Amino acid sequence: MFDLDRWQEIMSALKKNKLRTFFTAFGVFWGVFMLVVMLGSGNGLRNGVISDFGDFATNSVFMWTRPTSIPYKGLPRARQYNFKNDDIDALRREIPEIEYLAPRTQGGGFDGGNNVIRGAKSGAFSVMGDYPEWNLIDPVVVYNGRFLNHADLNEKRKVAVIGNKVFDVLFAPGEQAIGQYIQIQGIYFQVVGVFKPKNSGVNFGGDKERSIFIPLTTFQRVYNWGDIIGWFAFTSKPGTPASVVEEKAKTLLKRRHSVAPDDPQAIGSFNMEKEYNQMTGLFSGISGLIWIVGIGTLMAGVIGISNIMLVIVKERTKEIGIQRAIGAKPWNIISQIITESVFLTTFAGYVGLVIGVGILGLVNYVLSSSGAESNMFKNPSIDFNMAITALVILVISGAVAGLIPARKAVSIKPIDALRYE
Amino acid sequence: MIRLNGINKSYITGNNQLHVLKGIDLHIKAGEFVSIMGSSGSGKSTLLNIVGILDNYDTGDYYLDNTLIRNQSETKAAGLRNQYIGFVFQSFNLISFKNAMENVALPLYYQNVNRKKRNRIAMEYLERMGLSEWAEHMPNELSGGQKQRIAIARALISKPKVILADEPTGALDTTTSYEVMQILKEINQEGITIIIVTHENDISHMTNRIIHLKDGLIESEVLNGKHPVVK
Ligand SMILES: Nc1ncnc2c1ncn2[C@@H]1O[C@H](COP(=O)(O)OP(=O)(O)OP(=O)(O)O)[C@@H](O)[C@H]1O
Numbered sequence: 298m299f300d301l302d303r304w305q306e307i308m309s310a311l312k313k314n315k316l317r318t319f320f321t322a323f324g325v326f327w328g329v330f331m332l333v334v335m336l337g338s339g340n341g342l343r344n345g346v347i348s349d350f351g352d353f354a355t356n357s358v359f360m361w362t363r364p365t366s367i368p369y370k371g372l373p374r375a376r377q378y379n380f381k382n383d384d385i386d387a388l389r390r391e392i393p394e395i396e397y398l399a400p401r402t403q404g405g406g407f408d409g410g411n412n413v414i415r416g417a418k419s420g421a422f423s424v425m426g427d428y429p430e431w432n433l434i435d436p437v438v439v440y441n442g443r444f445l446n447h448a449d450l451n452e453k454r455k456v457a458v459i460g461n462k463v464f465d466v467l468f469a470p471g472e473q474a475i476g477q478y479i480q481i482q483g484i485y486f487q488v489v490g491v492f493k494p495k496n497s498g499v500n501f502g503g504d505k506e507r508s509i510f511i512p513l514t515t516f517q518r519v520y521n522w523g524d525i526i527g528w529f530a531f532t533s534k535p536g537t538p539a540s541v542v543e544e545k546a547k548t549l550l551k552r553r554h555s556v557a558p559d560d561p562q563a564i565g566s567f568n569m570e571k572e573y574n575q576m577t578g579l580f581s582g583i584s585g586l587i588w589i590v591g592i593g594t595l596m597a598g599v600i601g602i603s604n605i606m607l608v609i610v611k612e613r614t615k616e617i618g619i620q621r622a623i624g625a626k627p628w629n630i631i632s633q634i635i636t637e638s639v640f641l642t643t644f645a646g647y648v649g650l651v652i653g654v655g656i657l658g659l660v661n662y663v664l665s666s667s668g669a670e671s672n673m674f675k676n677p678s679i680d681f682n683m684a685i686t687a688l689v690i691l692v693i694s695g696a697v698a699g700l701i702p703a704r705k706a707v708s709i710k711p712i713d714a715l716r717y718e
Numbered sequence: 719m720i721r722l723n724g725i726n727k728s729y730i731t732g733n734n735q736l737h738v739l740k741g742i743d744l745h746i747k748a749g750e751f752v753s754i755m756g757s758s759g760s761g762k763s764t765l766l767n768i769v770g771i772l773d774n775y776d777t778g779d780y781y782l783d784n785t786l787i788r789n790q791s792e793t794k795a796a797g798l799r800n801q802y803i804g805f806v807f808q809s810f811n812l813i814s815f816k817n818a819m820e821n822v823a824l825p826l827y828y829q830n831v832n833r834k835k836r837n838r839i840a841m842e843y844l845e846r847m848g849l850s851e852w853a854e855h856m857p858n859e860l861s862g863g864q865k866q867r868i869a870i871a872r873a874l875i876s877k878p879k880v881i882l883a884d885e886p887t888g889a890l891d892t893t894t895s896y897e898v899m900q901i902l903k904e905i906n907q908e909g910i911t912i913i914i915v916t917h918e919n920d921i922s923h924m925t926n927r928i929i930h931l932k933d934g935l936i937e938s939e940v941l942n943g944k945h946p947v948v949k
């Protein structure tokens with residue numbers, strides 16, 4: 298394999314017609330190059346979209362009430378109703394598949410009026426009544442202070458965790474917010490934490506950066522919501538599909554609120570897992586397509602190699618005849634030609650791989666150094682396994698490309714090869 | 719060394735069948751120096767190629783060193799050629815991208831002799847041919863006589879029992895032809911059987927036995943320049 302004579306032969310064969318060798322190699326180069334760049338871009342797209350999800354629990358479901366559409370138990374259709382505090386315990390008790398449960402109430406911010414005031418500064422923000430579990434479903438980074446806890450809830454403390462844009466509006470840069478008081482819809486709250494979102498792509502109930510989280514219990518009391526819950530967010534335990542929990546929760550909540558079991562409208566819901574799976578399914582589809590197209594391009598290149606090897610073998614018929622006359626066994630000839638073909642294919646493919654990865658690296662560099670927080674495209678790259686797979690495919694296809702010419706070279710009688718002009 | 723009994727060979731081209739060898743009986747003993755003569759198309763090359771296991775025959779028996787040569791695999795044939803036979807061609811047939819030394823060494827490559835060793839042996843043979851200064855030269859930088867001597871060195875390096883030469887002097891001038899024949903004679907004196915095909919009477923008269931072919935049959939034989947032995 299690593300015999301000098303063998304390489305001498307390979308090089309002399311390839312050098313004889315440099316332009317032809319170049320164009321042949323270019324076919325494979327292009328195939329691999331395209332495959333790498335397309336796969337990398339596909340990954341970039343996937344990374345971009347998936348990073349939008351950030352740490353968002355993808356096995357989560359959201360549920361809210363809507364007017365009923367079917368009269369039931371003497372109650373009319375189009376009846377309005379609300380989830381209640383009791384539902385929290387009922388959900389936890391009767392649906393063990395629920396892992397985290399975060400009820401939420403939401404107010405303010407939508408009507409445009411400034412609802413939050415601190416001294417001379419004021420702004421319009423979403424105000425959320427929350428459970429600490431919320432931070433396990435759509436996590437934020439509390440970079441100063443802390444998130445809400447159960448003591449806040451139990452004692453109905455007037456504490457608030459504010460988003461970074463809220464901080465920007467109400468506080469001077471560098472000012473310490475923790476311990477300061479802000480007036481939210483007429484009530485004073487003490488700031489205990491400042492957060493920024495981990496993902497910008499998923500928002501429920503307004504821009505997170507412009508939101509204020511206060512304890513749900515406090516929210517209900519100070520804004521006179523009684524025991525009304527705005528909506529539920531929950532996640533399924535690992536191993537249980539979110540849709541199972543979704544169905545169980547709907548059945549339970551319908552029963553508890555005298556809603557017809559077959560009412561399709563009375564409970565609105567959003568299943569993040571379904572969306573997420575659809576998305577990842579889409580990307581799997583895209584990358585499958587890329588492989589098919591890429592392998593196709595590569596195959597075209599490999600067929601080119603096979604073709605050119607046939608030409609080389611034909612050109613060298615007499616030489617091969619001489620070699621056989623002085624003792625070259627068929628295997629010597631076959632392995633020589635296959636080595637040549639594998640060499641040409643792998644070399645060209647490797648160059649394609651390196652340049653492709655280089656281009657992806659460059660794009661990556663430009664993306665990250667331009668500082669543009671691109672949502673759609675992030676970290677385009679191919680992983681090591683893909684590169685190895687591509688190389689293995691190259692070696693194999695190089696060998697296959699060499700097989701037909703090699704067989705042709707030894708299929709002719711030595712004497713006919715010698716006589717060949 | 720070589721024993722041919724009733725060898726027949728036809729070429730089939732399209733619908734035509736050309737009967738080239740029509741029952742050749744020939745026995746060549748080890749150490750003989752034989753030339754084959756005959757008009758163009760009489761089947762000389764065909765015969766030599768069969769002896770060299772480059773081509774097959776239709777009927778008859780061919781024994782090389784008491785081994786029946788028939789229907790062997792190409793791998794086996796290549797091994798036999800490498801072990802028993804050295805070829806010298808009219809058109810030299812050197813490999814163009816290998817220098818003189820590498821050309822001479824090539825048969826040993828197929829015996830898996832390592833590069834260093836086979837190049838050393840090749841140099842010894844080149845020296846014998848008086849060509850050691852030309853070892854690094856490529857074939858296209860050499861004269862016909864030099865090329866033929868390199869080809870002879872290449873034929874000798876695997877220590878064959880038989881050298882087969884199809885018109886070895888056909889492309890050379892008279893002086894060079896005689897030099898080449900002198901080398902072959904010396905090789906023969908070391909005990910190697912030599913068979914050459916030639917058109918030239920003076921060349922054939924340098925051999926010990928002349929075989930005349932006509933229309934695919936042995937017409938006559940002359941021993942050592944004496945009277946024809948009519949078969
Ligand atoms: N591969 C082949 N296919 C068909 N016919 C062939 C083939 N090789 C040789 N012949 C024919 O067989 C006959 C003998 O050919 P051969 O080469 O043995 O002649 P030769 O005696 O060597 O002639 P020359 O002195 O011209 O070299 C010729 O008529 C030739 O045309």
Ligand SMILES: [Mg+2]
Nearest residue numbers: 762763764884
């Ligand atoms: Mg001839």
